[in-house]
Amino acid sequence: MKRKVHVISIQEEYLDIISKQLIEVLGDRIEIYSITIKSLKMDMILPGDIVILSKGILKGITRPFIPASCPIIIGKREINIVNTKELIILPDGQNILVVNDTIEQSKETAFSLENIYFEHTYFVDDGVNPIPENIDFIVTPGEKQLVPEHFTNVIDIGPRILSFQTFLELSNLIDEHNDKLHLMNRYMKSQISLAKEFIHDLGGKRKDTRELVELYNPDIPPVKTSSSILTDDKINSITSKIDKHGFLEESIKILELYERGKRQFQSYGRLKVKQMLEDSGFTLSEQQIRIRLEVLQELGLLLARQGRGGTTITTVGEKFLEVQRGK
Template sequence: MKKIIILTDFKGELSLDLKNTLKKIFENYVIIENLYLNSIKENDIIDGDVILFMLENRFEKYSHHIKNKENVIIISRTIKKEVLKKLEVLPKDEPILVVNDFYETTLQLTSLLYRTKYKYLKLISYNEKEKKDLSYIKYAITPGIKEKVPKGITNIIDLGVRVLDLFTIISIANKLKLNENIKIINNILLYIDEIVFIKNGIEEHYRDLYLKNKELEGLLTNNSDGIILINDKNKILFFNKRACDFLNIPLEINQYFFKIIESNLHIENFENKKNDIIEIKGNFYYILFNQIKLYNNQYLLISLKDITELKKWKIL
């Protein structure tokens, strides 16, 4: 099974939150592991299908520990929609300090806030290395790092820990080759509704996929035959409960069950497959292979019809 490694400076709320988010989206399709930069030893080598760094400078510092650098993603983060309403109490004409753990991430948060409906706020990015007089500032915004806010500022809006943005989630799905998985696409759509992001056509693309997949999933799920859907790269995208019953496997889809299906149906190569009668664990099935085109993509639809009774009566 493929693995995502989350690299944070230390174990804390951020590392836990990121792991929970990824579990929610990618479910049991991947293994998710937390590693902490403050615990890495000199000769440690980090190997994963996706390796997440929080900042570019962290990757530069620890890149010699990474086995495959092409698997690295420098994450981008955003905030949840539900916390934005907290900003409504802030005055329009007062300076407001934006405070994050590092100046780089402070600039990122400031930029994000300026692209929301609260762009009218007078935001100032806090740089603790600069010794400026901030005594005139009464308000501050921070994503869960109140301890970084300069003393004397008592009106603090805490937005909570920042979450993975849409671009990062899609980049992870693409690297894992899970971007065509119906369940994960649906999970991404649900996640989109929770977060703040800048619209650039990605949301519309995923919503369109979501609606099409829901329609397709309904047709396949309710079919009386066992149904298995495979893309043009021979990757199993979907199978319904009936197929699981025939193959005697649980409904949850993961790589282990893909291998069971492949071994039972002998589908290493689909190019010259012919309809046939096969036996699985004492039962007989008529297996049909159909090349279909959906939404400009080519798929192979495998149907399994239970003909055990017909075989017993020697009708076939």
């Protein structure tokens, strides 16, 4: 029987990320219930359930909603090392300014980076210590909007994820005889899966970062990525390609199903999609569904991920749906 795990966070976006990661690592052993602070209600969490809080500061405000018998884990954050390829090829001795949404988060990120890429010197704008004028790069974990557009030497390493230590603590609660090597392999899989989704959603923005690194290593070819910005021409191109196959209406319905699944942190196999389509009046074979999914993936509207994370709608897919609904 799967153990119920409730994940509580302030930010819905971060809740989405760590819920996906939990599915990737322990999806066969736990049932995940994702809750934002504003939607937390009495009797949602039952005695014996496990609770993961995204921050220690939430412990006080959530205590009335959590039965005394529930173990509580404070989720520790760590950078996703798979997203730090640009840092690997930087020359030693760079001065790097770390920018995050709070001073505390910036310091945590800088500490993580320093433990991994010790060849560089890291600075945080804490309002106390001066920042040197000769900053070589600015590194941010998914908070690029906090960096003035004037700066072009910015490396976005993507949002931080749950640390392996957090998963080890959770796994011990589920099974005290857990296999650490097995858990580590799954954790690494989750890093790769989330990094793939991050790069896909970034689209052309990733290329800008790559060009910075090419100044130091011109032999590395630029990464070719498609822009996540949907221009009228791109919308027409996507619509035309789907329509060419003769299943525009069905494709929109499929995207809507995956959009709903993303919001509910659910993944669907082809049989489930087939059933849901039939409930909506679309009768398709598994083979027909497979073809439609492949086309949507090729167009960047869906992202097929390995493991229990399953297929999910991309940012481009969500924007495409918005445009179609507005017609």
